[in-house]
Amino acid sequence: MNIDKITRTNPENMPAPVGQYTHITRIPRNAELFVTSGQIGADHxxxxxxxxxxxxxxxxxxxxxxxxxxxxxxxxxxKVNVWATEKIDWDFLYAEWGQLFSTDYPAMTIGYITALGLPEIKIEIELWAAKV
Structure with missing residues (x-):
């Protein structure tokens, strides 16, 4: 399959995603790839x-x-990877998420862990992006 844009799909023979994400995100071969460090909740x-x-x-x-x-x-x-050290208020997170995304969601992984890089960090979000 030759694609020239980023596509997102959910296979019909799988359960629907349990959140605002897509099971598969496909990027074209010629896309430029960007990977961010984990973004944290520090202010300016x-x-x-x-x-x-x-x-x-x-x-x-x-x-x-x-x-x-x-x-x-x-x-x-x-692709989005989310790590949190305490229970996420999903209604709140998805309200923030909705300001960034419409309904064309990327692939996503979420994990609860005991600690992040500093004791005061409660959430870290890493992004993978591609530009065609």
Missing amino acids: NGLFPESLNEQVTNTFNNIKTVLESERLDAEHII
Whole structure:
């Protein structure tokens, strides 16, 4: 199959995704690949709010800044990895998610872990993106 754009699919013989993601994201052979470091919930001064939801907001603001720096947007994101040290408020996260994505979701992995790089970090989100 020769594709010239990023495509996202869910195989018919699998259960539907349990969240806002797609099972398969395919990129064309000639795409330029971008991989971000994990974005965290620090504000512009490098300070971390105490609540996870405030860190989620900061993380998405940082993601938008990183994407804009390379002239990328949600349509270019092919994979998202999320790590959190405490239970995620999914309604809140998906509200922030919805400001970045419409309904054409990338592939995604989520993991709960005991700690991230610094004790005050509660969430980290890594992106993979491609530009055709």
